[in-house]
Amino acid sequence: MVFAAWGNPSGLLMFLVCALVVVFVTNVPSAVAKSGNAAPAAFNGRNDVFTSSFLVRFRRSVDNDLAGEVAARYGFDNIGPLVGGNGNEYHFKHRTLPHARTRRSITHTRLLKSHPLVHTAVQQPGFKRVKRGLRPAIPAIHGLPFESTFGAKPIGLEPSDPYFPLQWYLKNTGQNGGKMRLDLNVQAAWDQGITGKNVTTAIMDDGVDYMHPDLKFNYNAEASYDFSSNDPFPYPRYTDDWFNSHGTRCAGEVAAARDNGICGVGVAYDSKIAGIRMLDQPYMTDLIEANSMGHEPHKIHIYSASWGPTDDGKTVDGPRNATMRAIVQGVNEGRNGLGNIYVWASGDGGEEDDCNCDGYAASMWTISINSAINDGQNAHYDESCSSTLASTFSNGAKDPNTGVATTDLYGKCTTTHSGTSAAAPEAAGVFALALEANPSLTWRDIQHLTVLTSKRNSLFDAKNRFHWTMNGVGLEFNHLFGFGVLDAGAMVTLSKQWRSVPARYHCEAGEIVEPNPIYTGRSMFLEIKTDSCKGTDTEVNYLEHVQAVISANATRRGDLELFLTSPMGTRSMILSRRANDDDHRDGFTKWPFMTTHSWGEYPHGTWKLEARFNSPQPRSGWLIEWSLVLHGTKEAPYRTLSPASPHSKLAIVKKAHEDRKMK
CATH class of the missing domain: 3.30.70 (Alpha-Beta Plaits)
Structure with a gap:
């Protein structure tokens, strides 16, 4: 076995082991550069660009x-x-x-x-990257008067912005058929005087309308850049159908100003936003992605990404070499060593896709966010996977046009922003509140806070496929929603008393390298028994992320399903059936399937991998190799914290940890 410390600059070297991705070159998008140059015709099939x-x-x-x-x-x-x-x-x-x-x-x-x-x-x-979220061809646009109503913001008072009553994800009163109090609970954070001050979130997208009157006073020009045109002005390129409104809409969710008579209000309305324009071009390259994700890492606290590989249910893709290095460097060195926070939209491929096949959303260095609609159901476009950490909100249940109310291009507003594109910036805003409450939080602290303060609330799977399940230390999770919907008030409250978690390590817990056949009609089981590096400098006793790095092929890749069961009995579906994936040649090559479902568990013991085909047709394949990688801490992560309630997640997990130590 090989053991190495993780969570320090030396961890940069380990991305070769822990974040290997399969590289597929797909079609080139038909966007054109800001200068107006025409894009080349798309290259079809597997032709390289x-x-x-x-x-x-x-x-x-x-x-x-x-x-x-x-x-x-x-x-x-x-x-x-x-x-x-x-x-x-x-x-x-x-x-x-x-x-x-x-x-x-x-x-x-x-x-x-x-x-x-x-x-x-x-x-x-060159390769394809797409914006996430449902976008009508011509967005609903609403002009508003711009008279200023700036002034004091008394605790307990609601924002006076004209679209605030439409922002049900901030305060759900049951409007438009929603479920009362199913929201981000931001008022509880604002009532503590926490509004996002001194925190900057970068919107990595198609540009930001930084002259918008609801954004311009919260725009951080020093932290902004245009990597599509290589200039410091990431303004969106004009199109007749407002295709490049995506980034501006996301920016408003985070930092639209309060009480100014314009549009609505951002989750962290006193925070700053930076524009990083990098999507609007005929192609994406590893260099553009890498420089975007590593831009001004000490001025930018949070990077928000509402895009990824094509959500067609047949793509397996993720960050290339330089991009992965930039992300790893960001979490190890950004924010003067505390680590940048990368927030990712989990994907809009619906039940025909699996976000564990998206190497950005499934990375342990990013926080993958799914969405729910205003009555608690998952949206029809939501992907499910075991790497999703938590959820926020997208659109309304009764009227699909009632989405997220936010800023739009050219000083306008919209109520139709939706998809997991809308969910990720909401999460970024909540994390900005947490960082104001405690500027010393590390990138891992934010993930722990997310797990401990997210709530099940009224979230449910509309098709009754995925139920809420308790893991081995009493944490409730769902394959669609992760650990629940973000609760800004609870996260801010816990952030104020938080003490950073212990050093993180990774342990290569074991591997099986001989090929094993998989056939239709019966499951194939493999086991790895591990002491989780006991007695070494990198012993892992309390889990964070778990990776099953797998090479496999099949006569039809989309029918393959994979499950990983922890020694404490938590079963994670790490790959679900993807109906559109007809691949019979590439399979998976050292793909790091990741699960968060065993968070906080004791990893010592036998891990079980199950592979099976979900198909009425005969299928066959090989699981060529499997290596198990455990990430977590040697010491109990919450030993210095005092739970506010004996029924809180923190109290439940602490008791589980204490009980285990007494055995």
């Missing part, structure tokens, strides 16, 4: 000026150093190559490599 961007590695660290001289010599522009590249990796873009082509340019690669300082030059593949 190569962009005009190159990752250039120098033989030693060089400054930006020298890199620029090398770039100019061969007809390139130096876009800048790569996040996490230690000064020897740069992003070059060729001035005349097309935005995307079907073949690599060997000529330009050789030119760059001919320079004595250049070690390698890699032309960047």
Whole structure:
């Protein structure tokens, strides 16, 4: 076995083990750059797309000026150093190559490599990333008078913003058929004087209308950038159908101003938002993603992403090398060592997709957020998976046009924002409140607080597939909703007395490398017995995330289901059937299926993996290898905290931990 510490800068090296992803190049989106350049035609099937961007590695660290001289010599522009590249990796873009082509340019690669300082030059593949959320072709737009009503915000008073009565996710009074008090409980946080001050959330999207009167006073220009056009002005590109309204809508959910007579109010209305424009282009590259996720990590506290691989139920994709490095560096070094918080929309593929096949949402370094509608049901587009940590809200039950009320382009407002796109920024706003309440919270503290303060409330699976279940230490979870709906008041209250959790470690608990056949009609079971690294410096006794890193293939990948059962008996579905996935060739290669359902459990003992086909048709396949990776702490994480109530999650988990130590 190999053991290594996690949660410190050395953990950066471990992403190769713990975040391996399968890379599939898919169609190129038909968006065009902000400059108005036409996009190339989409490339269909598995044809590769190569962009005009190159990752250039120098033989030693060089400054930006020298890199620029090398770039100019061969007809390139130096876009800048790569996040996490230690000064020897740069992003070059060729001035005349097309935005995307079907073949690599060997000529330009050789030119760059001919320079004595250049070690390698890699032309960047292009791939597809899509915005999440239901968007009508022409959004519902409402103009409002902009008379100011700024003033004091007395505790207990509701915001006077004209759209606040429509913001049922902030205060659910049963409007539009909703369930009373099924909301984010933000008033309880605001009543404590916590409104998001001194916290910045970056909206990684298609731009932000930073001139919007409900956003402009909360806009952090210093932390903003446009990685699609390479300038400091991430303003959305105009289209007739307002396709690029996505980021502005997400920004309003976090930080729309209060009591100014405009639109509604943000969850953290005194916080700041930064715009990182990176989606609106003919293709995505690893370099754009990496630089976006590592932009100004000490000025930005939270990164909110409402996008990902295509939600078509047949895509298996995730972050590439440079992007993964940027995220790992962010959680290890961002916010002056406390770690950046990455919030991710879990996906809109519905029951035909599984968000564990999305390497961004399923990453243990991100917080994956699903959505519910205003009567407590899951939305029809919600994906389910074992990596989802918690949920917020999307649209209304009786009227699908009653979505999230928020800011829209050009000073307008909308009531039709929805999807898990709407859910992730709401979570970012709640986390901004927690960070104001306790600026010393680490990225892991935020995840622990999420688990301990999220509520089951009235959430339920509309089709009765997934029930609320208790894990081995008494934490209630649901395969759709994670640990429940975020509760801003409870999170702020607990944040104020919080003490950071102990150091985190990872343990490679065991592996099975011989292939095992899988057939229709019966399950295949494998077991790994582990002491969870007992007696070593990286012993794990209290779980956070669990990864089953699996290689498998099948005559039809979409019919394969996988289940992981912990020694304390918690059964996680780590892969569900995906009806649209006809793959018979690629399968999964060292894919890190992740579950949060065993949070807080004792990992020592036998872990069981079940593989089966869910299909009336004959299927066969092989589970080629399985390695079990445990992430958590050696010491009890909540030993210094005093629960406010003996019935709280904190009290229940503490008692379970104390009982185990006495055995």
